[in-house]
Amino acid sequence: xxxxxxxxxxxxxxxxxxxxxxxxxxxxxTSQFYSVCKTNGMCKTNIGTxxxxxNRTTSTSTIPTTDEIFLADSRYYIQKVFTPVxxxxxxxxxxxxxxxxxxxxxxxxxxxxxxxxxVSDLFYLVCSFLLSLQHYKGIEDATYxxxxxxxxxxxxxxxxxxxxxxxxxxxxxxxxYIAVCHPLRGRVLCTESRARKVILGVIIxxxxxxxxxxxEWQMCRKNETSYRLDITEFGKNGLYKNFxxxxxxxxxxxxxxxxxxxxxxxxxxxxxxxxxQRDGLTQVKHNTISSRERQENKITMALVAxxxxxxxxxxxxTVLLLVSLFYSPxxxxxxxxxxxxxxxxGNFLMCINAATNFLLYCAMSDKYRRTLxxxxxxxxxxxxxSLTVSSMASYRSSIRSSVRQPQSSYIVPEKENTLRPxxxxx
Numbered sequence: 001x002x003x004x005x006x007x008x009x010x011x012x013x014x015x016x017x018x019x020x021x022x023x024x025x026x027x028x029x030t031s032q033f034y035s036v037c038k039t040n041g042m043c044k045t046n047i048g049t050x051x052x053x054x055n056r057t058t059s060t061s062t063i064p065t066t067d068e069i070f071l072a073d074s075r076y077y078i079q080k081v082f083t084p085v086x087x088x089x090x091x092x093x094x095x096x097x098x099x100x101x102x103x104x105x106x107x108x109x110x111x112x113x114x115x116x117x118x119v120s121d122l123f124y125l126v127c128s129f130l131l132s133l134q135h136y137k138g139i140e141d142a143t144y145x146x147x148x149x150x151x152x153x154x155x156x157x158x159x160x161x162x163x164x165x166x167x168x169x170x171x172x173x174x175x176x177y178i179a180v181c182h183p184l185r186g187r188v189l190c191t192e193s194r195a196r197k198v199i200l201g202v203i204i205x206x207x208x209x210x211x212x213x214x215x216e217w218q219m220c221r222k223n224e225t226s227y228r229l230d231i232t233e234f235g236k237n238g239l240y241k242n243f244x245x246x247x248x249x250x251x252x253x254x255x256x257x258x259x260x261x262x263x264x265x266x267x268x269x270x271x272x273x274x275x276x277q278r279d280g281l282t283q284v285k286h287n288t289i290s291s292r293e294r295q296e297n298k299i300t301m302a303l304v305a306x307x308x309x310x311x312x313x314x315x316x317x318t319v320l321l322l323v324s325l326f327y328s329p330x331x332x333x334x335x336x337x338x339x340x341x342x343x344x345x346g347n348f349l350m351c352i353n354a355a356t357n358f359l360l361y362c363a364m365s366d367k368y369r370r371t372l373x374x375x376x377x378x379x380x381x382x383x384x385x386s387l388t389v390s391s392m393a394s395y396r397s398s399i400r401s402s403v404r405q406p407q408s409s410y411i412v413p414e415k416e417n418t419l420r421p422x423x424x425x426x
Contacts (some may be wrong), residue, residue, distance in 0.1 A: 022280055074341040078348045079132040086348070087129040090355025094122040097358045100371050110179075110299065112195040113172035114361075116203075120164040121354035127158035128351050142224035148219040148227040156214040162350065163206035163252045169310050170256050171198050173263045176303050180270045181295070194344040209251070245325055253318040254286065258309050267304055271297050302364035313353035318347035 064072075097118040130147075131154060133139055135258045139147065175195070179186035216235030220224045222228040236242065274297060320342055329335030 023080070048370070050086060065334065066343075067334040071337040071341045074344040075365040078344045079135040083128060083132045083351060086355050087125045087350045090351070091105065091122060093355060093358035094118040096123070097361065098122075100361075100368060100375055103371055106367070106371055107192065109175060109190045109192050109195040110172055111190050113168055113199065114357075116199045117165055117168045117357070120161050120168060121357065122157060123163060124161040124354045125351060127154050127161060128347070128354075130154050131158065135340050140222060140226050147323065148229060149339050151219065151229055152217040156210055157216060159210040160207045163210060164203055165354065166252055166256045166310075167202045167206065168199065169307060170259050171195075171202060171406075172192045172303060173267070173307055175258055176300055177251075177263045177267055177270075179354055180267060180274075180300055181365070198239075209247075212240075223423060243320070249318075249321050249325060253314070253321055257311060257314065257318060260311060264278045264304055264307050267337060271300055298364065298366070302360060305360050305364060309356065309360065310353055316342070316349055320346055404413065 020145075080150060098115055100106060101115040101118070130151075133147070175190050179190045212234075217229050218232045219227055220230045268295070318341070326338070329339065362372070
């Protein structure tokens with residue numbers, strides 16, 4: 001049976017369904033739905049690749065409601081357009097970050113945390129892309145049996161990776177607070193070996209506390225030729241759902257966000273106090289210590305920027321998690337459709353957070369940029385270093401000539417002795 005739909009001419013004919021359900025085609029250029037099939041059999045229509053299939057089994061209305069359009073749009077644009085692009089950029093950025101931060105000249109306790117964060121974000125992005133494949137046409141076919149088989153474990157790993165990134169962010173924020181506000185204790189506590197122990201503890205804790213996620217889902221047959229994912233009886237258990245949702249909300253959302261807000265306020269205050277103290281010093285002392293303090297403040301502000309981005313991207317998901325604890329609308333109801341659409345947006349913001357940290361490192365860390373160039377473009381780095389060495393030599397020779405002229409009464413001020421020519425560290 002072939003039915004005609006009033007869409008733009010020239011589109012190829014594709015199969016849109018063959019079950020006893022109502023199918024609708026959403027033509028995005030005109031923002032309209034078209035009824036396609038209401039009977040059993042093979043249904044075909046002239047549509048292009050810009051159309052989205054909406055499977056409706058409960059409603060008898062011929063025109064989908066606003067909440068259904070909202071859900072269909074969020075699935076199409078986020079899962080099929082934005083997520084693949086974000087994952088591609090994020091995977092490259094995190095691999096670059098891992099390569100840069102593991103260089104010998106970049107070794108520090110803070111960079112150990114940031115390397116682990118990049119690895120965790122990398123896992124999160126890969127798992128997000130695997131989950132987005134559920135919304136692609138034909139993925140339910142029996143050919144993709146193993147995809148549906150591993151999908152419950154993908155849910156587990158994405159939850160574990162998200163929790164790991166959260167607590168790693170809290171860990172390096174607390175470590176930075178100790179290093180800046182309590183420098184004497186920081187020399188003892190803020191070490192690479194201690195950072196590795198904390199990272200291992202965070203990973204073990206998050207994977208163990210989210211292990212039950214894989215038991216909430218199971219692969220089942222949709223019909224003879226396709227599969228789908230369904231909730232298990234364990235996942236439907238009311239006692240488990242209430243306990244796990246509250247545990248997730250408190251441990252992975254509210255406590256981390258509260259700690260991050262408190263310690264970031266303290267860190268920003270410490271940086272401002274440091275700048276005021278430096279401004280009040282004499283010129284000689286200022287030149288002696290300002291370079292080191294300025295570098296420390298840059299590192300601190302870069303980490304504060306990473307945390308602020310994390311908070312901004314996490315707040316929508318945290319709010320939705322709080323709402324879901326007290327509001328559970330019936331499945332496929334307008335409230336449920338809006339909730340799922342907003343969850344898509346919140347999950348996408350978390351993907352952005354996992355994909356864009358390396359941009360903050362490039363923008364706010366001179367040492368990261370120099371190491372990045374040295375690692376991936378060594379020829380440019382050597383050329384830049386040779387230019388810097390020659391400029392240093394000319395600078396020193398000009399200083400010596402100005403001091404040795406007998407006829408001149410010019411005396412080099414004391415503050416000139418503490419100046420250093422511009423240099424690039426490798």
